Amino acid sequence: MMRGSTICAVLVAVLTAGVLLWPGADAVSGKKTLLFTVWGMPFEDRLFLDRYARGFEAVRPDVRVNYQRYADDIIMKYNAWHARRKGADVMRLRITEYHGMAARGMLERLELTDAELDEIPQHLRDLIVVDGPQGRGVYAIPQDNAQYGLFYNKRIFREYNQRHPGAAITEPSADWTWDDLRAAAKALTQRDESGEVQVRGIDFAVWSWPFMTLLVQAGGELWAPDGLTCRINSPAGVEALEFLRALAREDGSFIPQLSGYLSGTGPDVLFARGRTAMFLDGSWRIADFDRNAPDLEYAVVPLPRGPQRLGAKAAVVSGCVLWGISAHAGHPDEAREMIRWLTATPRALEYWDTLRVAPPANLSAMNSPAFRQTAGILKDPSDLSRGYEVAPMPASNFQDRAAWLLHGVTPDPRTGRPPAFVPVGEYQSELEEEISRMLNEYLNERSTIDAGTALGRAKANIDAIIRRNRGAAD
Numbered sequence: 001m002m003r004g005s006t007i008c009a010v011l012v013a014v015l016t017a018g019v020l021l022w023p024g025a026d027a028v029s030g031k032k033t034l035l036f037t038v039w040g041m042p043f044e045d046r047l048f049l050d051r052y053a054r055g056f057e058a059v060r061p062d063v064r065v066n067y068q069r070y071a072d073d074i075i076m077k078y079n080a081w082h083a084r085r086k087g088a089d090v091m092r093l094r095i096t097e098y099h100g101m102a103a104r105g106m107l108e109r110l111e112l113t114d115a116e117l118d119e120i121p122q123h124l125r126d127l128i129v130v131d132g133p134q135g136r137g138v139y140a141i142p143q144d145n146a147q148y149g150l151f152y153n154k155r156i157f158r159e160y161n162q163r164h165p166g167a168a169i170t171e172p173s174a175d176w177t178w179d180d181l182r183a184a185a186k187a188l189t190q191r192d193e194s195g196e197v198q199v200r201g202i203d204f205a206v207w208s209w210p211f212m213t214l215l216v217q218a219g220g221e222l223w224a225p226d227g228l229t230c231r232i233n234s235p236a237g238v239e240a241l242e243f244l245r246a247l248a249r250e251d252g253s254f255i256p257q258l259s260g261y262l263s264g265t266g267p268d269v270l271f272a273r274g275r276t277a278m279f280l281d282g283s284w285r286i287a288d289f290d291r292n293a294p295d296l297e298y299a300v301v302p303l304p305r306g307p308q309r310l311g312a313k314a315a316v317v318s319g320c321v322l323w324g325i326s327a328h329a330g331h332p333d334e335a336r337e338m339i340r341w342l343t344a345t346p347r348a349l350e351y352w353d354t355l356r357v358a359p360p361a362n363l364s365a366m367n368s369p370a371f372r373q374t375a376g377i378l379k380d381p382s383d384l385s386r387g388y389e390v391a392p393m394p395a396s397n398f399q400d401r402a403a404w405l406l407h408g409v410t411p412d413p414r415t416g417r418p419p420a421f422v423p424v425g426e427y428q429s430e431l432e433e434e435i436s437r438m439l440n441e442y443l444n445e446r447s448t449i450d451a452g453t454a455l456g457r458a459k460a461n462i463d464a465i466i467r468r469n470r471g472a473a474d
Contacts, residue, residue: 031064032331034089034338038067039074043389046377047354052347056338063334078326082106087326089335090342093140095127095320096428102132102139103426108325108332109134110141110339119345119362121145121409123420124320133327140324141343142361144351147318147408147420148209150181150304151271151279154297156199160188172278174407176304177312178217178243181278185253188277201253203267204280206439208432209317212423213280214240216315217306223425228470230431230462233455239307241442241451248443256443272296282319284357286401287376290391299400302407302419314419316408320361355390359405366406372398430465434458 038048045067053065068088070077075097081087082104093101101107109132117125117138124142132139152172161168169184185201192198204210212222220236223229247254257266271279272293280303289296305312323342325335341347345368348360353374359366376392378384393401408420425431438458441447 031062032334033064033066034331034334035066035068035329036090036338037070037074037077037088038092039070039072042069043377043379044355045069046389047351051350051354052342055347056341059341060334060337063331063338065338078106082326082328085328087328089325089329089331090338091324091326092143093322093324095124095142095322095422095424098128098140098322098324099130099424100426101324102130105133105327107132107139108327108329108335110138110325110336112138112141116141116340116343119343119364121361121363121418121420122411123318123409123418123422124361127320127422127424128322140322141339143321143323143343143348144358145318145320145361145409145420145422146358147283147316147405148213148280148303149283149300149316149404150176150302151281151285151298151300153271153274153277154299155274156188156277171299172301172304174302174305174314174404176301177308178214178304178306179308181304182243182247182251182253185247185278186251189251189253197252197255198275200255200270200276201251202247202278202280203254203270203276205267206256206258206436206443208423208435208439209282210244210280211240211435211439212432213303213315213317214243214306216317216421217303217313219306219310219313222423222428222431227425228427228466230427230459230466232431232435233452233459237455238451239310241454244439244443245451248445256439258440258444271298283359283405287356287390287393290393290397290401291388294391301404314412314414315421316419318408318420318422319358320422321358356393359402359409363409366409371402427462427466427469431462434461 036053040048048069049067053067057063057065078087078091078093078101120142124145128138128140128142129136130139150172157169157171169187181202188199189197189201190199215222215232215236218236218239220234221231224231248256267276267279268281268285270276272289274296286300289298303316305314323339325332325339329335343362345362345364348362348365349368349370352360352365352371354377356374356376365371373395374393376388377390379386379389409418411418435458438454442449442451442454
């Protein structure tokens with residue numbers, strides 16, 4: 001009897017899991033059940049579950065939203081599900097995965113009105129129109145647009161200017177160029193009597209985004225229009241690499257940490273401790289600083305423009321997360337309605353109000369008064385003394401913390417294009433890994449490799465990957 005009961009219990013559990021994962025209708029309520037998949041931390045349930053899933057159920061009482069949060073490897077699940085001809089009704093995905101998923105027929109095509117398209121920042125609007133099995137069109141809608149910016153310690157600038165009234169350094173702004181950044185970083189670097197650096201002039205994690213930023217600012221590009229020809233081995237690539245090495249070797253204002261992007265003692269930690277004058281990082285870092293280093297006097301501004309002699313081009317590397325519908329969704333019509341609801345201005349503002357990792361990909365939201373302050377997420381709403389999971393942003397901090405994000409999506413009068421760009425391509429992930437390897441070798445203090453050789457090797461490695469993969473596909 002015990003064994004039979006156990007088997008029965010297992011069967012019930014399996015059947016229940018099947019209902020949860022691939023429902024057609026709730027067996028009890030008769031409602032249509034949408035599978036809604038995201039990745040993230042547990043506290044993000046306060047947005048995705050409490051506000052989005054339950055909020056849409058309130059809008060559509062005939063719909064039940066089956067919310068599933070996974071770890072960061074969710075793309076592997078999407079691929080596995082697609083192979084089994086299954087998929088989520090509403091799915092969160094990254095822009096770096098979007099084009100490949102659309103090309104492989106994993107996503108349902110969406111029809112957006114002109115008004116809906118106009119809400120999306122121009123540089124993202126251009127990227128989401130792609131070719132797919134259902135023709136050229138939009139296969140996912142952007143949710144956010146994380147941006148890379150220049151953080152600076154206001155106290156370090158102020159104290160330097162007090163010590164050097166005749167050679168004061170103006171605080172960074174969108175008008176700065178590489179020359180301004182380099183000169184300030186060199187001047188603000190502080191050493192003790194033995195010559196050891198106590199305060200770094202500038203710091204950032206050694207990964208692909210700094211190089212891609214400088215490459216584009218110098219007039220270069222990552223890919224040819226075919227998306228299969230790597231173009232980093234160019235004069236602009238040389239400019240970018242030599243600028244980074246000059247900060248480290250000639251000026252001594254940058255000490256590369258060649259151990260990866262995330263570290264408990266990395267550049268972000270040093271900046272939070274007041275040990276760095278300027279710091280390059282993304283919008284996702286701000287709420288962390290506001291929670292974990294509340295006494296840090298800092299602000300964020302747009303990235304400096306490229307070299308003045310090359311036209312001082314403005315370029316801001318950025319990322320994007322989107323909402324899409326699986327080509328095998330059980331309820332595509334309801335899923336389309338939910339995605340439109342998710343990306344409308346009120347929900348875009350809810351995203352910013354809670355998580356504040358990236359500005360919403362919605363121009364009305366970004367230009368709204370509600371964008372100027374956020375509530376954050378309390379650890380325990382019933383016990384305010386426990387503090388925040390995501391720190392709030394009072395309106396008084398808007399200029400220092402968030403105003404810079406508007407620059408990236410505002411057309412530059414010189415070009416008519418917004419400075420923000422999103423690096424994408426069929427082999428973008430492989431390219432970014434190769435760029436990180438190149439930087440770790442090139443910026444090593446013992447390295448003698450020149451910029452042209454480093455870029456040539458990186459391009460050759462990417463070319464080999466593309467030839468091998470396309471040959472296998474043929």
